[in-house]
Amino acid sequence: MRAIVSDPHQPHRIAFADVAEPTPSRDEALVAARAVSLNRGNFRRLTWEGAGWRPGYDVAGIVLRAAADGSGPPEGARVAGLVPEGAWAERVAVPTRRLAVIPEGVSDAAAAALPAAGLTCIVALARGGPLLGTRVPVTAAAGGVGRIAIQLARLGGAHVTAQVGRPERAAGLGALGAAEVVLSVDAATGLFDLAIESIGGAVLAQTLAKMAPGGTAVSLGASSDEFTTFDVLALVRRGAITLYAISLFQEMERQGVGARALGDLLALVAAGKLDPQIGLQGSWREMGPMLAALGARQVAGKAVAVIDSGGEA
Ligand SMILES: NC(=O)c1ccc[n+]([C@@H]2O[C@H](COP(=O)([O-])OP(=O)(O)OC[C@H]3O[C@@H](n4cnc5c(N)ncnc54)[C@H](OP(=O)(O)O)[C@@H]3O)[C@@H](O)[C@H]2O)c1
Known part of the structure; x- marks a missing residue:
């Protein structure tokens, strides 16, 4: 073949x-x-x-x-x-x-x-517990994972901040459910309960700096290929902040996520609730x-x- x-x-x-x-x-x-x-x-x-x-x-x-x-x-x-x-x-x-x-x-x-983008969002969003009323930034929000993450977080009742690299990348993200679109997470309103972060480098550091006490930053990778330096003491003072890095296939096994969740995603598309x-x-x-x-x-x-x-x- x-x-x-x-x-x-x-x-x-x-x-x-x-x-x-x-x-x-x-x-x-x-x-x-x-x-x-x-x-x-x-x-x-x-x-x-x-x-x-x-x-x-x-x-x-x-x-x-x-x-x-x-x-x-x-x-x-x-x-x-x-x-x-x-x-x-x-x-x-x-x-x-x-x-x-x-x-x-x-x-x-x-x-x-x-499958890959949607299930990544499911296992990442699951790390935050109930989403209702939480503040969730999605970095690289204009990309494949980002656009699905915005929609699923919004469906769960989160207040979603979308980060994009250029102003033109913001197009359509409000309609998907982003309450605000920013060029830098520094500019986002308030502190975050659960972050979906995939750029790495300085963007991960900026995201960590805005985590609320008890919040979890889920790292999907580093599209920037840059290392991250962050202020550990600032996080210690705020308290109980988790950085959780995931690899999709391993995390699916860990959480027992697979066919059923994929079926749920497809059903959301069929119902017009997810694009x-x-x-x-x-x-x-x-x-x-x-x-x-x-x-x-x-x-x-x-x-x-x-x-x-x-x-x-
Ligand atoms: N851990 C896992 O198992 C897992 C699973 C799925 C995806 N991922 C990772 O998550 C990330 C997003 O995946 P995706 O499928 O959504 O990718 P994608 O559709 O290519 O979107 C990635 C976006 O990241 C932004 N970005 C910012 N800085 C960048 C840089 N220096 N180089 C490249 N992109 C940059 C770009 O948006 P702007 O131009 O608007 O900045 C780009 O469109 C990737 O790193 C991917 O490998 C990991």
């Missing part, structure tokens, strides 16, 4: 290749991919991987063969799922604990946009330029690639 693999010698460090068919474990369904999404994590890892690595977390498609252990959706079901790597392929073996049926009315593209915010969509033959746009911070939300041919071009 055709798949996208890393290739450091190509302009966008990817190429199409013929690879072996997946051999599903007993708890995995074989899915014929129709759409996949791009994540910054995929983009970042491609910058250092050698030839032959298989990128891709998110896939939406049709179950070709149900899991041998009887778990999960049956053959023919339209599903979305999450794998640690290798989703950018014609067929993908997906563990049923991370696979959910796509409700009618939700497109393959919308479903493919959800995955697809900012860029194209054929998987355009994956290189799409990756470049994501890397250049030009995508307002998620980038999704449709598996519309065997990738021969």
Whole structure:
């Protein structure tokens, strides 16, 4: 079958290749991919991987063969799922604990946009307890995770502050549920109960400096690639402030989050309460330029690639 693999010698460090068919474990369904999404994590890892690595977390498609252990959706079901790597392929073996049926009315593209970004938001927001009435900043709010985090935090009743890197990146965030949009978390109103932070560097330090006593700053990573220096004593004086760094797959296992939460996210989309915010969509033959746009911070939300041919071009 055709798949996208890393290739450091190509302009966008990817190429199409013929690879072996997946051999599903007993708890995995074989899915014929129709759409996949791009994540910054995929983009970042491609910058250092050698030839032959298989990128891709998110896939939406049709179950070709149900899991041998009887778990999960049956053959023919339209599903979305999450794998640690290798989703950018014609067929993908997906563990049923991370696979959910796509409700009618939700497109393959919308479903493919959800698993990694949406489940990241679910496990991150869960660290704060009940959201009602809390103050939640979301940094990198114009990105794929950020736009979903705003909506889910707002649905939970939080007062959401969205941080963006440039004024034009603020477009549409108020409509998603952000009460205020700032260029720097320094400028946000009040202290934060739960922060969703992914830029690292000075932005993480600024976020920590505004945590309320007992608050939790959840770090998803450091898109800036910068280290953080922060005033520990200021946090000690304020008291009981947690910095909680997560890695999605590990955190999903830790919290027991998977298929059911993915089903909940898809149901919210079907009900019109959550929009995955697809900012860029194209054929998987355009994956290189799409990756470049994501890397250049030009995508307002998620980038999704449709598996519309065997990738021969
Ligand atoms: N820990 C985990 O398991 C996990 C899971 C999912 C995502 N993540 C991480 O969370 C972050 C956000 O993911 P995403 O999918 O939402 O990414 P994305 O769609 O590419 O959005 C990232 C945004 O970060 C902002 N940013 C600020 N400084 C940046 C810099 N120096 N370089 C690049 N971007 C910068 C940009 O928005 P502006 O231009 O508006 O500043 C950019 O659009 C990434 O670092 C990703 O790896 C981690």
